[in-house]
Amino acid sequence: MTQGGIQEIATHKELDAIFVSVELSKKTWLVTSISPGAGEKLSRHTIPGGDSAGLLDRLGQLKRKARDRTGRDYPLIIIQEAGLDGFWVHRVLEAEGHDTHVVDAASIATSRRKRRVKTDRLDGETLIRALLAFKRGEPRVCSMLRVPTPDEEDRRRIVRVRKVLMEERIRHSNRIKGLLFSQGITGYDPLRRDRRDRLETLRTGDGRDLPEHMKRQVLREVDRMEMLLDQIKAVEAERDAMLAEERRSAREVVMLSKVVGIGPEFAAVLWGEGLFRCFANRRQVAAYAGLAPTPWQSGSIDREQGIGKSGNPRLRSTLLEMAWLWLRHQPASALSRWFNERVAQNGGRFKKVMITALARKLVVALWKYVSAGVVIEGAFVRP
Structure with missing residues (x-):
């Protein structure tokens, strides 16, 4: 969808907020917005990089202009990409009471042409488009990040x-x-x-x-x-x-430390990198760890491309290392028996493929253990 698509949305449905995207870089920040009463025009303004006071001043101007045009006060809905700036800009905006979101840039659909045009101007429009679709409730239009607290x-x-x-x-x-x-x-x-x-x-x-x-x-x-x-x-x-x-x-850290084979380093990585979060189901857990499968199906073509690797790389590498040690320290567990049986069926081959599957099962089992108290079958846990 180009700027015309954004204009069509604004024309056929009256906006109930001021939608703003902030394209961050070291030298400049590009603020792109679409406001009620502004017709089909996208507003763009550049401020120096790192100037949070200038950003807040610009947002205040957008609210005043919208109030002068329509006689109403509108809330601000802001989006930015996750990047080198971290989350401090998000926290500044959140402290001002704005509805702000941080999006995973890789989750936004782009053209699959060999060479596509990319500029900060177009990126700002793309963020606005994704934000409008997200607020309309379109499923899977993009992935908004859960911003951790400063302590986390x-x-x-x-x-x-x-x-x-x-x-x-x-x-x-x-x-x-x-x-x-x-x-x-x-x-x-x-x-x-x-x-x-x-x-x-x-x-x-x-x-x-x-x-x-x-x-x-x-x-x-x-x-x-x-x-x-x-x-x-x-x-x-x-x-x-x-x-x-x-x-x-946190009782979860105590529970992790009691499992044989999980030492201080593994417990710190598991809790600090992933298991402190709230997940709705096991698929979300595997996806966050970068261990979810990625099928490729088209017509008669049906094959697996391996794991997605789109999650937390530190958690994924730790889980793969832990899976090998799990076989040594927990040989009687159901997960170890499952691994040994599957490897034996293949004549001892595909150990690297199967250890990845074991790591996926292990992180799901540990998530169930710390969140619901479901003990891993056959695993030895210290009293």
């Missing part, structure tokens, strides 16, 4: 920071091993406590002492890695303290 957003930062630090530690460890391997040295573990003493005793593959500049480069990598190890310990201490506080206030 800050709570999940600990597990995300730990993941970043672990990835950096692995990079430094692999770099040290690669540098030594180029000199014919294998078997050196940078994570051992005696790493510095062992470095002094290393000899190259041709019997020489480790070159001086090579040794200094390795030591610099060791310094960085030790700093990361200290930061990881500090973050893990913060995580444990947070979980101890959550156990006193």
Whole structure:
């Protein structure tokens, strides 16, 4: 639908609110609006990026102009895309009493042509169109996000920071091993406590002492890695303290911690990244975890494209890791038996495909466990 389609909606049905889209970027914000009494015209105004006071002033002007034209006061309904700006703009608007929404940009239908025109002007119109359809009650027109509270957003930062630090530690460890391997040295573990003493005793593959500049480069990598190890310990201490506080206030965290195979890190990720939310059914749980199937059907074509991966990537990767550990720590559970039977039917093949299916079943089972108290069949839970 082009601007003409938006104008047609405005012409055939009188607007009962001022619909506004805010296209955010670092340098400028584009405010697009359609107001009662303005006919078929879309209003556009540019303000400097990050100028929340200017945005509120512009919204106030839109309300005054609509009141001058019609003699009535109209509410503001605002939409913006989820992006680098996070949710602070949404919270500013919400604090002013406006009806504001944050939309997943990937959920809005676009042209499937190879090359389509994309500008901030057209994006603003697209957001207005999606907002109008959403308020009319059209199903699946777009996906509006459930904006977390500041406490919820800050709570999940600990597990995300730990993941970043672990990835950096692995990079430094692999770099040290690669540098030594180029000199014919294998078997050196940078994570051992005696790493510095062992470095002094290393000899190259041709019997020489480790070159001086090579040794200094390795030591610099060791310094960085030790700093990361200290930061990881500090973050893990913060995580444990947070979980101890959550156990006193949220019974769900206590329930997760009692399941054998779910340690502090898994419990923090499961609760902080997903299970604190309210879901209506198991399909929503699997979709949020990015583990929902994506069929492709057209005429006689009927095939599966695998999981959608459109949900929370941190939760999905954690669940896949947890699924492998679940087989080890909960071999008598119904989920483990189901996995082993299906793999045996295929002659031991397709383990990676089946572990994804097990992760989907596991997150649904854990959601039922923390929300309704349904114990996973055959799973061992600490008293």
